[in-house]
Amino acid sequence: MNLQQVARRAKVSTATVSRVINNASVVRNATRTRVLRAIEELKYHPNLQARSLAGGKSNTIGVIVSNLENPFFFDIYKTIAALAHEHGYEVLIANTDYRPEQLAASLRLMIGRRVDGLAPIVSEMEPPLIAELVGLRIPVVFYDVGTPSETISSIRVNYAGAVERVVEHLYGFGHRRIGFIGHHSMLGPLNERMKTVLDAVSRRPGLEVRTAADEDTLEGGRRSAHALFASGFDLTALVCVNDLTAVGAMRAVRELGRCVPTDISVTGFDNVKLAEFCYPALTTVDIPRQRIGQIMCAQLLSARGTPPPPGKEVLIEPTLVVRASTGPAR
Amino acid sequence: MNLQQVARRAKVSTATVSRVINNASVVRNATRTRVLRAIEELKYHPNLQARSLAGGKSNTIGVIVSNLENPFFFDIYKTIAALAHEHGYEVLIANTDYRPEQLAASLRLMIGRRVDGLAPIVSEMEPPLIAELVGLRIPVVFYDVGTPSETISSIRVNYAGAVERVVEHLYGFGHRRIGFIGHHSMLGPLNERMKTVLDAVSRRPGLEVRTAADEDTLEGGRRSAHALFASGFDLTALVCVNDLTAVGAMRAVRELGRCVPTDISVTGFDNVKLAEFCYPALTTVDIPRQRIGQIMCAQLLSARGTPPPPGKEVLIEPTLVVRASTGPAR
DNA sequence: TTGAAAGCGGTACCAG
DNA sequence: CTGGTACCGCTTTCAA
Numbered sequence: 001m002n003l004q005q006v007a008r009r010a011k012v013s014t015a016t017v018s019r020v021i022n023n024a025s026v027v028r029n030a031t032r033t034r035v036l037r038a039i040e041e042l043k044y045h046p047n048l049q050a051r052s053l054a055g056g057k058s059n060t061i062g063v064i065v066s067n068l069e070n071p072f073f074f075d076i077y078k079t080i081a082a083l084a085h086e087h088g089y090e091v092l093i094a095n096t097d098y099r100p101e102q103l104a105a106s107l108r109l110m111i112g113r114r115v116d117g118l119a120p121i122v123s124e125m126e127p128p129l130i131a132e133l134v135g136l137r138i139p140v141v142f143y144d145v146g147t148p149s150e151t152i153s154s155i156r157v158n159y160a161g162a163v164e165r166v167v168e169h170l171y172g173f174g175h176r177r178i179g180f181i182g183h184h185s186m187l188g189p190l191n192e193r194m195k196t197v198l199d200a201v202s203r204r205p206g207l208e209v210r211t212a213a214d215e216d217t218l219e220g221g222r223r224s225a226h227a228l229f230a231s232g233f234d235l236t237a238l239v240c241v242n243d244l245t246a247v248g249a250m251r252a253v254r255e256l257g258r259c260v261p262t263d264i265s266v267t268g269f270d271n272v273k274l275a276e277f278c279y280p281a282l283t284t285v286d287i288p289r290q291r292i293g294q295i296m297c298a299q300l301l302s303a304r305g306t307p308p309p310p311g312k313e314v315l316i317e318p319t320l321v322v323r324a325s326t327g328p329a330r
Numbered sequence: 331m332n333l334q335q336v337a338r339r340a341k342v343s344t345a346t347v348s349r350v351i352n353n354a355s356v357v358r359n360a361t362r363t364r365v366l367r368a369i370e371e372l373k374y375h376p377n378l379q380a381r382s383l384a385g386g387k388s389n390t391i392g393v394i395v396s397n398l399e400n401p402f403f404f405d406i407y408k409t410i411a412a413l414a415h416e417h418g419y420e421v422l423i424a425n426t427d428y429r430p431e432q433l434a435a436s437l438r439l440m441i442g443r444r445v446d447g448l449a450p451i452v453s454e455m456e457p458p459l460i461a462e463l464v465g466l467r468i469p470v471v472f473y474d475v476g477t478p479s480e481t482i483s484s485i486r487v488n489y490a491g492a493v494e495r496v497v498e499h500l501y502g503f504g505h506r507r508i509g510f511i512g513h514h515s516m517l518g519p520l521n522e523r524m525k526t527v528l529d530a531v532s533r534r535p536g537l538e539v540r541t542a543a544d545e546d547t548l549e550g551g552r553r554s555a556h557a558l559f560a561s562g563f564d565l566t567a568l569v570c571v572n573d574l575t576a577v578g579a580m581r582a583v584r585e586l587g588r589c590v591p592t593d594i595s596v597t598g599f600d601n602v603k604l605a606e607f608c609y610p611a612l613t614t615v616d617i618p619r620q621r622i623g624q625i626m627c628a629q630l631l632s633a634r635g636t637p638p639p640p641g642k643e644v645l646i647e648p649t650l651v652v653r654a655s656t657g658p659a660r
Numbered sequence: 661t662t663g664a665a666a667g668c669g670g671t672a673c674c675a676g
Numbered sequence: 677c678t679g680g681t682a683c684c685g686c687t688t689t690c691a692a
Contacts, residue, residue, distance in 0.1 A: 002669050013679045018671060028677060043465060048442035049379040050669035053684050074399060093423060109420060112378035135373060218607045251607050277548045277581050279609045332685050343663045348687060358661060380685035383668050
């Protein structure tokens with residue numbers, strides 16, 4: 001089923017069929033009807049690959065995330081997808097599972113598919129890959145890395161500030177021994193986020209911290225918490241890298257017959273919907289995912305004809321949300 | 331950056347570059363090296379659209395789900411994606427949000443992209459659309475609809491049996507007034523799943539049921555539960571269409587100052603990971619999502635060269651998993 | 661082992 | 677308004 005066959009059946013040229021499909025220029029009504037009928041009868045579906053090859057535009061943007069299963073990433077993706085559709089774009093989504101090779105592969109795939117814009121929202125973005133993307137001629141918006149240029153934008157979240165507030169909150173409650181739960185991609189010794197925690201801790205007298213890391217899943221949070229408890233460190237609070245791991249950690253606390261927050265306080269990060277629905281509801285840090293998605297789209301989607309806006313850097317300031325999972329140290 | 335430019339730089343023909351890239355046929359080593367260097371220097375990325383246009387194969391399969399945010403769908407997708415990658419396929423994922431128009435659009439998109447196989451895992455699949463897909467020349471595997479043929483497969487889950495077991499479990503605990511929480515796509519008066527519940531209920535003397543439906547989200551489950559309670563129906567158990575809505579319903583119960591399971595028993599469906607991590611842990615029905623994904627892949631991915639297997643129908647038998655969210659009626 | 665050239669299925673410009 | 681046709685970038689015979 002291709003243009004040719006439709007053209008033959010409707011007794012017109014392929015050019016005319018193309019015009020009807022894209023309702024570009026004017027086609028006599030009778031002709032249009034004939035063509036439409038032919039399309040219908042042949043169950044013709046335009047080959048989009050051929051179309052974007054010929055047209056030089058794919059009308060597609062690419063989104064790459066570390067873990068689509070984590071609502072944090074999913075919510076951003078969802079916002080982007082909705083906005084993109086409104087603007088007539090399709091979106092290709094890829095998942096890296098925090099694996100650098102997988103990220104490289106996804107990047108290659110997206111570039112190969114000639115996406116018109118790219119949003120790699122991953123924590124495993126390394127310098128060489130960033131450099132690669134800078135050379136591209138398409139708009140790219142990074143998350144927490146990269147420096148803005150003509151085609152490059154960057155969204156940065158003030159994690160340090162947020163961690164500071166979380167630690168302050170706990171410190172104020174009298175907690176002095178805190179466990180930090182991360183996930184595997186943070187294992188690098190110089191990890192940015194891990195450092196912010198250590199910094200916040202070192203600034204407060206008498207505060208001790210111990211860390212653990214596992215998968216970015218409910219199960220990962222649970223295992224990390226168990227590891228921390230098993231280490232013999234008598235912690236009174238658990239700071240988790242995100243809400244998913246925090247919910248996992250809370251289960252571990254229950255399994256040990258302890259109680260949140262009377263025995264152990266637990267905090268999350270992101271403020272995903274689940275943070276309100278778990279029990280007890282989670283004290284966490286809100287990161288405005290919808291706004292992040294919107295900003296990304298604004299940088300990626302050039303409203304038909306308009307040249308894309310120049311790259312810029314946007315700073316996001318997260319806010320602490322106090323719920324029921326934190327309280328005074330025992 | 332295209333084959334031409336690489337060819338020129340390496341002083342060979344485009345045919346040779348193509349050979350190197352796909353390492354098809356034999357290329358002299360010196361030539362190969364020159365080509366590879368040119369590719370490197372030019373940062374050349376093959377245009378995949380052109381490739382599949384020329385090759386007549388996209389090496390891509392399409393997966394369409396109703397709600398990717400629901401781990402039930404996500405887990406199936408994840409399994410399919412992993413298996414597909416192992417076989418050298420890419421997977422395109424689309425989300426319909428239970429909207430028939432969106433399903434139609436996604437289907438068009440996938441067909442337009444010339445996927446080599448298609449798995450529409452959606453509850454809003456309507457007869458006309460099914461008929462459309464049957465005409466396609468590619469393998470399609472349906473979920474809970476469709477009749478097998480040469481290219482069509484169908485996976486069916488014995489919901490009726492599962493619901494029967496859930497109701498029996500509750501009935502045995504002495505529950506006589508049950509609330510059923512569905513989601514919007516079940517609003518059709520003749521809805522299949524809704525009927526299975528009503529059937530199971532009608533078969534037991536003295537058993538009453540009241541239903542409510544909202545979004546397929548945590549929030550939707552919560553709202554449904556509140557609606558049920560507000561109706562004045564003095565229920566002692568809530569049967570939810572899936573785990574996500576069940577967790578939402580449990581929050582509603584808490585908000586009313588009632589307790590699960592002492593005041594109200596709650597059941598879910600699917601047995602997603604969250605069902606073990608919520609509190610109290612959810613009594614639910616396990617649907618083997620991984621197995622479903624595997625079967626789908628087996629029908630969709632023809633191992634290089636091998637013709638795809640003929641379509642068939644597979645029946646899945648879910649099992650009841652009893653946890654802490656159900657107990658004797660008060 | 662390599663090159664030339666004919667498609668693959670569209671789009672878009674130029675004539676008519 | 678409509679048709680003819682030159683690409684878009686790659687794969688794949690067919691010859692050399």
